[in-house]
Every structure is written in C-alpha cells, then in structure tokens.
Amino acid sequence: MTEIVFQIIILIMSAVVHEVAHGYAAFRLGDSTAKNMGRLTLNPLKHLDPFGSVLLPALLALSNSGFIFGWAKPVPFNPYNLRSAKWGEALVAIAGPVSNILIALIFGLTLRFGLGYGFLSGPAADITAMIVFINLLLAIFNLVPIPPLDGSKILFAFLPYHLKHIRNFLERYSLILFLIFVFFLWDFVAPLVYVLFLLITSYGL
Numbered sequence: 001m002t003e004i005v006f007q008i009i010i011l012i013m014s015a016v017v018h019e020v021a022h023g024y025a026a027f028r029l030g031d032s033t034a035k036n037m038g039r040l041t042l043n044p045l046k047h048l049d050p051f052g053s054v055l056l057p058a059l060l061a062l063s064n065s066g067f068i069f070g071w072a073k074p075v076p077f078n079p080y081n082l083r084s085a086k087w088g089e090a091l092v093a094i095a096g097p098v099s100n101i102l103i104a105l106i107f108g109l110t111l112r113f114g115l116g117y118g119f120l121s122g123p124a125a126d127i128t129a130m131i132v133f134i135n136l137l138l139a140i141f142n143l144v145p146i147p148p149l150d151g152s153k154i155l156f157a158f159l160p161y162h163l164k165h166i167r168n169f170l171e172r173y174s175l176i177l178f179l180i181f182v183f184f185l186w187d188f189v190a191p192l193v194y195v196l197f198l199l200i201t202s203y204g205l
Helices: 002-028 050-062 088-117 122-142 150-158 161-172 174-201
Strands: none
Touching (some): 002 050, 002 088, 002 122, 088 150, 088 174, 122 174, 150 161
C-alpha cells in the first residue's frame, strides 16, 4: 500500500510539472492565459483532475495492472496569442514531455551515481527509480501523435498544407484511435520506456 501511495504522489507531481511547463512555455511565447488563471504554480490543488489524477491511478495500482497512468487538468492557453503561428502550439506541446525527460535525467543520474558511490540505496533508491520511470512513461506516452496528446500538436506543425486531411482524420477519430493505441498498441511502445530507464539508471526494475 505504501508503494501505491508513493506512485500516485509521484504521478500527480510529475503531471503537475508537465502542465506547468505547458503554461510557462505559452507565457514565454506571449500568452498569459495560464498565468491569469493561477495555473503557473506547482500547487497540485490547482491542477488535480479527480478522475485522471487520483481515481484512475489508484484503480490501476490496486488492480496490479502493471501500468499506472493519469493526468492533471490541461493548462489552458490561447494559440492566437502565441508569437509563432506555425510553431507556437508545437513548442507549447513539447514543453510538457521535455520537463518530464529532464526530471528523469536528473533523478536517473542521481540514482546511477548514488548507487555507484554508495550514498543512495534501499527505499530511497527505489523511490528515485520510481520517479525516473513514471516521468519517462509520461513523456513517451504524451509524444504519441494522437489528439489530444502532445505528439499530435508537434506532428501538425510539421505537416504541409496538402496533408491537412491527415490532421482532420486524426482529430475526427481521436477517441477511437486513442483507445486502440492504449489497449492494443501500447505494449509495443512500452519497452522503449524500460530501455530508456535502464540506459539512464542501469537500475534493475
């Protein structure tokens, strides 16, 4: 039970950092919507989604699914306020996964060298490993190019106009495509999370 609690806390805070990164990127690009709504804060109470931040992760953990996931409330921004019409949304989108990758690298290298020099072990090492793994999971999952995930906005920025029908298709059938990915295709992507985890930490899961 203690491990489940730690997993949910880490997931919530990682998702909060992810959303704040979106809001801060939008602010730096000229849109103050998130700031005006008080969302540029690490206070989790400002970002919690009752289902995505608490109930779903708890159900996944308690059911021993081997897969824990969730989300925070999306930080709002107005794309028309962004300085770059073509790349603005993509830059805001990529800021979330980048924040999770940075967290994973910081804690992952701490774990690698902490184990090597003997100042990190036992429960502290396990919690640090959990932080790395969950942040890599969030980053990779959100980079999948299916709306409303961040990867879709990055993809759309690179699509030339004559391929606009691809965007229309993905947005039109986003829910169906998302469910297909989660239930049938995620198992093919998940190993990438494990590989990156081992590369960064060299720590056995």
